[in-house]
Amino acid sequence: MGSAIGLGNIWRYPYVAYENGGGAFLIPYFIALLTAGIPILILEWSLGNKYRGAGPRAYWNLSRRWEWVGWWQVAGSFVISTYYMVILGWVLAYTYFSFGTQWGSDTEGFFTGDFLGVSDSFWSVGGFQLGVLLPVLIMWAVVYWLLARGINRGIELASRILIPALVVMILIVVIRGVTLPGASEGLNVLLTPDFGALATPGVWVAAYGQVFFSLSIAFSIMITYASYLPRESELSNSGLIMGLANSGFEFLAALGVFGVLGFLAVQQDVPVTEVVSDGVGLAFITFPQIINELPALNSLFGFLFFGALLFAGLTSAVSILEACVAAVREKFDLSRTMALNVVCGLAFVVSLLYVTKGGLYYLDTIDHFITNYGLALSGLVETVLVAWILRQVGPLREFINEGSFISVNYWWTIALNVLAPVALFFVVGFSLFTDLTEAYEGYPVSGLVLLGGGMAVGIIVVGFIFQAIKWRERRDAS
Amino acid sequence: MGVGAWIMLLFGATLLWGGLVFFVAYYFRAGRR
Numbered sequence: 001m002g003s004a005i006g007l008g009n010i011w012r013y014p015y016v017a018y019e020n021g022g023g024a025f026l027i028p029y030f031i032a033l034l035t036a037g038i039p040i041l042i043l044e045w046s047l048g049n050k051y052r053g054a055g056p057r058a059y060w061n062l063s064r065r066w067e068w069v070g071w072w073q074v075a076g077s078f079v080i081s082t083y084y085m086v087i088l089g090w091v092l093a094y095t096y097f098s099f100g101t102q103w104g105s106d107t108e109g110f111f112t113g114d115f116l117g118v119s120d121s122f123w124s125v126g127g128f129q130l131g132v133l134l135p136v137l138i139m140w141a142v143v144y145w146l147l148a149r150g151i152n153r154g155i156e157l158a159s160r161i162l163i164p165a166l167v168v169m170i171l172i173v174v175i176r177g178v179t180l181p182g183a184s185e186g187l188n189v190l191l192t193p194d195f196g197a198l199a200t201p202g203v204w205v206a207a208y209g210q211v212f213f214s215l216s217i218a219f220s221i222m223i224t225y226a227s228y229l230p231r232e233s234e235l236s237n238s239g240l241i242m243g244l245a246n247s248g249f250e251f252l253a254a255l256g257v258f259g260v261l262g263f264l265a266v267q268q269d270v271p272v273t274e275v276v277s278d279g280v281g282l283a284f285i286t287f288p289q290i291i292n293e294l295p296a297l298n299s300l301f302g303f304l305f306f307g308a309l310l311f312a313g314l315t316s317a318v319s320i321l322e323a324c325v326a327a328v329r330e331k332f333d334l335s336r337t338m339a340l341n342v343v344c345g346l347a348f349v350v351s352l353l354y355v356t357k358g359g360l361y362y363l364d365t366i367d368h369f370i371t372n373y374g375l376a377l378s379g380l381v382e383t384v385l386v387a388w389i390l391r392q393v394g395p396l397r398e399f400i401n402e403g404s405f406i407s408v409n410y411w412w413t414i415a416l417n418v419l420a421p422v423a424l425f426f427v428v429g430f431s432l433f434t435d436l437t438e439a440y441e442g443y444p445v446s447g448l449v450l451l452g453g454g455m456a457v458g459i460i461v462v463g464f465i466f467q468a469i470k471w472r473e474r475r476d477a478s
Numbered sequence: 479m480g481v482g483a484w485i486m487l488l489f490g491a492t493l494l495w496g497g498l499v500f501f502v503a504y505y506f507r508a509g510r511r
Contacts, residue, residue: 023486023489
């Protein structure tokens with residue numbers, strides 16, 4: 001069940017590493033992985049496995065008063081799913097555009113103009129963008145179909161086929177990337193260590209942030225998946241394997257990304273630092289540019305790259321929605337199909353917001369606020385709650401060790417009791433400080449507060465509302 | 479590529495992929511017992 005690999009691996013890590021000391025970034029990154037990433041991952045696996053349920057149920061079983069934390073995380077996942085599906089729609093469209101490089105030579109103009117038709121200001125919503133709506137609809141249909149097939153025949157089957165395919169595709173992209181003329185320029189920029197950067201606190205915050213976001217912690221996904229595993233399953237080794245696989249994958253993808261960035265820089269005769277970008281800009285503006293410049297097989301390369309993004313995103317989208325579906329199903333004792341219809345239906349309606357001409361602004365704002373104040377903050381609450389308030393680290397450690405070949409020892413206790421909460425505190429504090437001192441992306445403050453802040457607070461409120469609702473008696477109550 | 483870049487490449491590859499191979503191998507070995 002490897003759904004940690006998502007879009008963030010491919011388009012976030014390379015840029016973060018480059019910004020924060022290049023090759024030297026690996027050191028704080030690896031430390032963050034060992035002290036926070038993998039320990040929290042193992043914690044979530046054990047929570048879900050021991051307390052038998054998706055996020056809310058697991059927290060409820062842990063302590064009645066803290067069910068809202070579970071709903072908070074589920075609500076966060078729900079919000080993420082709404083725009084994640086839209087990005088998947090874009091990726092699908094671009095997979096199609098790769099054939100014959102239909103984006104033309106002005107890739108930026110094509111993306112914001114022809115494709116998204118971005119409106120000139122934040123508050124002008126504009127109408128629906130039909131060229132975007134269609135692929136988004138297709139992706140919703142695919143995801144719904146996978147979820148409707150159930151855990152084993154849908155999600156597991158999809159992961160089993162898509163993940164290996166993804167790895168093969170990325171390998172081809174990487175091999176092609178590092179053998180292009182100029183690739184070494186790019187790799188130099190990515191890997192040359194700047195050890196001075198290790199003295200900067202910002203670099204450490206970035207390392208913890210990256211590890212945290214890319215492992216899909218605090219989405220309630222891992223708790224949900226672990227609840228499907230038999231009791232006393234192998235938990236600690238799975239956590240280690242997953243953490244390392246995820247990081248190994250993003251390290252690999254970074255080589256490919258910077259290889260082709262070096263190539264682009266040489267083609268355009270500019271330094272590599274001029275062409276570096278991340279996220280949406282990297283995937284939909286810079287990459288099409290690179291594909292245009294390739295000597296041969298442009299369409300195939302484009303297809304492989306966007307196909308890989310599509311597969312990576314698809315497995316993640318399915319897992320994010322599954323976390324919501326499972327939570328709703330357990331709370332209201334619904335059938336799987338019913339819960340699926342409710343969650344997907346609602347998420348679909350909300351996702352239409354981002355299909356409008358102003359959609360890119362809303363998507364960007366929501367994404368920024370949910371990652372910083374939805375995920376990181378709820379992750380902080382999660383670790384503080386389990387470690388400090390309920391003091392569950394010891395009992396959970398015993399529980400894990402009953403079923404695992406590799407015992408978790410004192411480093412796990414220390415990591416969860418001290419290192420992870422402190423690190424997360426700094427991650428949240430750092431982004432809060434930045435957001436208070438400057439408006440994100442220069443968007444209007446009214447928009448940021450209303451959409452971003454409103455949403456961040458809203459999902460906590462949702463948490464409390466759902467806690468107030470009584471659990472429907474389970475038909476199979478024992 | 480500079481020497482520093484090569485060293486970091488090897489460092490990252492060893493820790494991440496080496497670690498992964500190690501634990502996967504461990505998983506299968508322990509699983510058979």
